[in-house]
Amino acid sequence: MQGTFEGGTVRVGGDARQRFYDARGYGRPLDGNRIELAPVEAAHLLFRGDLDGVVGPDGETMAFRAFLTAADAVLTFVVYKDLRDRGFYLSPTREGWVDDPAGADLVVYPRGKGPADDEVAHRVRVAGEREEIPAADLGDVVLAVVDEEGELTYFETERIGAAGDADAEIDRYDPPTDLDAALLADRAVVWDPPADLHDRGFYGQRLHGRNAESGPLQLSLVEAAYLARRGALGLPEPRVVERGRQVEGERFDRRLRAYAALRAAGSVPKSGFKFGADFRTYDGFTTVSEMDHSTRLIRVVSPAHTFLPRDLSLDVRLAGGVRKRMVFALTDVNEGIDWLSVARLTP
Numbered sequence: 396m397q398g399t400f401e402g403g404t405v406r407v408g409g410d411a412r413q414r415f416y417d418a419r420g421y422g423r424p425l426d427g428n429r430i431e432l433a434p435v436e437a438a439h440l441l442f443r444g445d446l447d448g449v450v451g452p453d454g455e456t457m458a459f460r461a462f463l464t465a466a467d468a469v470l471t472f473v474v475y476k477d478l479r480d481r482g483f484y485l486s487p488t489r490e491g492w493v494d495d496p497a498g499a500d501l502v503v504y505p506r507g508k509g510p511a512d513d514e515v516a517h518r519v520r521v522a523g524e525r526e527e528i529p530a531a532d533l534g535d536v537v538l539a540v541v542d543e544e545g546e547l548t549y550f551e552t553e554r555i556g557a558a559g560d561a562d563a564e565i566d567r568y569d570p571p572t573d574l575d576a577a578l579l580a581d582r583a584v585v586w587d588p589p590a591d592l593h594d595r596g597f598y599g600q601r602l603h604g605r606n607a608e609s610g611p612l613q614l615s616l617v618e619a620a621y622l623a624r625r626g627a628l629g630l631p632e633p634r635v636v637e638r639g640r641q642v643e644g645e646r647f648d649r650r651l652r653a654y655a656a657l658r659a660a661g662s663v664p665k666s667g668f669k670f671g672a673d674f675r676t677y678d679g680f681t682t683v684s685e686m687d688h689s690t691r692l693i694r695v696v697s698p699a700h701t702f703l704p705r706d707l708s709l710d711v712r713l714a715g716g717v718r719k720r721m722v723f724a725l726t727d728v729n730e731g732i733d734w735l736s737v738a739r740l741t742p
Contacts (some may be wrong), residue, residue: 396409396411396445396446396447397446397447397448397449397450397456398432398437398446398448398449398450399449399450400434400437400449400450400451400452400457400462400465401452403434404431404432404433404434405431405432405433405434405436405437405449406425406429406430406431406432407422407429407430407431407432407446408427408428408429409428410428411428411429411430412424412427412428412429412430413428414445415430415432415440415445416430416510419484419509420484420485420486420504420509420510421436421439421440422436423486423492423493423510433486433487433489433492434462434466434468435466435468435471435472435475435487436475436487437449437462437466438459438462438463438466438468438472438475439472439475439476439479441458441459441462441463442459442472442476448462449462451465470521470522470523470541471487471500471501471521473541473545473547474500474501474519474521474539474541474547475487475501477547478501478503478519478742481742482506483503483504483506483516483742484503484504484508484509484510485501485502485503485504485519486501486502486504486510487500487501487502488500488501488502493510495518498520498532498536499518499519499520499536499537500519500520500521501518501519501521501539502515502517502518502519503515503516503517503518503519503537503742504516516742517537517742518535518536518537519536519537519538519539519549520532520533520536520537520538520539521539521541522538522539522540522541522704523540523541523542523543523704524540524541524542524543524704524705525543525703525704526704527701527702527703528701528702528703528704528707529699529700529701529702530696530698530699530700530701530702530723530725530735531698531699531725533552533702533735533737534552534553534554534733534735535552535553535554536552537549537550537551537552537740537742538550538552538704538707538737540704540708548704548708548739549739549740549741549742550707550708550711550737550738550739550740551736551737551738551739551740552735552736552737553735553736553737554733554734554735554736555722555734555735555736556660556734557656557657557659557660557662557732557734567661568591568595568596570589570591570592570596570598570622570625570627571589571592571627572626572627573626573627573628573629574587574588574589574592574622574627574628574629575587575629576614576619576628576629576630577630578619578630578634578635578638581616581638581642582613582614582615582616582619583613583614583616583618583619583628583630583635584602584611584612584613584614585599585611585612585614585628586611587611588611588612590608590609592612593612593683594682594683594684595681595682595683597663597665597677597680597683597686598612598614598618598622599612599613599614599615599618600612600613601613615666616635616638616639616642616647617639617647617650617651617654618654619635620632620635620636620639620651621651621654621655621658623635624655636648636651639651645728646695648728649695649696649697649724649726649728650673650695650726652726652728652732653673653674653693653695653724653726653732654674656724656732657674657676657693661678662676662677662678662680663676663677663678663680664676664693665677665689667692667693667694670692670713670714670717670719671710671713672692672693672694672710672714672721673693673694673695673724674692674693674695675689675691675692675693675719676689676690676691676692676693677689677690678690678691688718688719689719690719690720691714691719691720691721691722692710692713692714692717692719692720692721692722693722693723693724694710694721694722694723694724695723695724695726696723696724696725696726697725697726697727698725698726698727698733700723700725707737710737711737711738711739712739714738715738715739720736720738721736721737721738722734722735722736722737723735723737
């Protein structure tokens with residue numbers, strides 16, 4: 396059985412509808428028993444030997460090797476074949492054929508389902524390891540990255556809320572006002588803080604060391620700006636923000652906005668430096684003495700940020716290795732924040 400390559404699709408006659416569409420979810424039906432296939436579907440059928448060849452516009456019949464070269468679909472083929480090998484039926488997205496608002500390349504159906512069923516298991520975007528991926532393209536899609544040796548890594552990307560657990564009961568702490576504080580280099584120091592500022596609010600760290608039960612508190616400039624905004628420090632907020640901008644430029648405003656949003660949602664953000672992130676968060680925090688491990692790592696980026704798959708893989712691998720979820724705060728200083736959660740996925 397042969398197909399004909401024309402207009403960007405491969406058309407196959409005979410009993411193609413019964414053999415390929417009805418039985419195994421390839422292509423879409425045309426009149427009679429004919430179907431049309433996306434190039435990657437035709438390549439897979441050629442690879443399997445279910446198609447003998449594809450006749451090109453020049454009249455030449457192409458086998459798998461020649462057709463895959465002509466279609467220039469090697470990355471998509473690697474992902475398509477892998478998902479087929481895992482037992483899924485799937486369809487390439489094409490305008491007017493299988494549309495997908497998430498901008499995916501492949502729509503994957505639940506096992507046992509196919510294109511005639513109104514169910515979707517995954518929407519997959521295919522990328523090579525050196526491709527730059529706009530953050531705006533992620534969220535509610537699975538990113539399938541094909542590395543230079545053809546190995547596959549799947550990342551589940553999802554838009555979430557600022558709080559990791561919407562049902563967590565957070566004991567909100569309201570700090571006192573006008574505490575004696577000073578700006579020192581890239582931080583602030585509260586000289587005589589109430590014990591609850593650290594123990595219940597989890598602001599700062601003891602200047603005298605981790606095991607100290609009293610004494611001055613070191614605050615990050617983000618913490619200091621947030622507390623100054625609430626009137627908790629005897630420092631004007633503009634002065635703290637100015638120092639923050641001197642230290643780290645415009646990133647400070649983005650980090651402060653993300654920090655404030657996390658606090659408002661009931662999460663407690665702390666420095667994520669040791670994990671290579673902006674923040675680590677505690678989503679069920681009550682007191683320092685009773686706290687559990689942090690649950691997420693937050694990296695603050697602009698909405699126009701582009702990811703390199705290698706960097707994304709490093710972040711997600713590190714977060715998974717310390718049993719945390721990697722979340723990117725796509726932060727516009729003057730508008731809002733989109734929270735993008737990314738994790739490894741085995742389909």
